[in-house]
Amino acid sequence: MIYNVGAVVAFVLLLGLLPGGWGQLVADASAAGKFRWLDLSTALDSPYTLWAGLIGGMFLTIGSHGADQMMVQRYLCARSQREAGRAVWMSGVVVFLQFALFLLIGVGLYVFYQAFPPAVAFDRPDRVFVRFIVEQLPRGMVGLVIGAIFAAAMSTLSGSLTPPPPPR
Numbered sequence: 001m002i003y004n005v006g007a008v009v010a011f012v013l014l015l016g017l018l019p020g021g022w023g024q025l026v027a028d029a030s031a032a033g034k035f036r037w038l039d040l041s042t043a044l045d046s047p048y049t050l051w052a053g054l055i056g057g058m059f060l061t062i063g064s065h066g067a068d069q070m071m072v073q074r075y076l077c078a079r080s081q082r083e084a085g086r087a088v089w090m091s092g093v094v095v096f097l098q099f100a101l102f103l104l105i106g107v108g109l110y111v112f113y114q115a116f117p118p119a120v121a122f123d124r125p126d127r128v129f130v131r132f133i134v135e136q137l138p139r140g141m142v143g144l145v146i147g148a149i150f151a152a153a154m155s156t157l158s159g160s161l162t163p164p165p166p167p168r
Helices: 002-017 021-031 050-066 069-077 081-115 125-136 139-161
Strands: none
Touching (some): 002 125, 050 069
């Protein structure tokens, strides 16, 4: 929960730092083609197609929802197979919304750093959000977002270490 709150807070603060806010984000990102979300091409050299997402997502979901200890525990704790199925379905909805939020944060970071280029260029793309958190967010918000990151990491770790419940 705090993971999602931290992401929403970071996104709201990011919007607040853009001179044109949401309008600038949409206009600049659209002009750069960042909202092109459906690529039906079958080119094997393009990693961002619908087909690559569906096939890769299928294998990722099999791994995370079929073999992950934390997810299997949730299924085993359900009162019925129907409830377990609902848990899987709802998990898919939540994961989709989280992906959408973090993709939107990525687009927002693109627009922000187009408007305010950093003094030192990024050496790796996975450091863009971290640098934004450290350099742009107010002190209390930095703590919230870092706490959210740690909470997400610890919940995943504790779910992996917890033994399964005894058979009924």
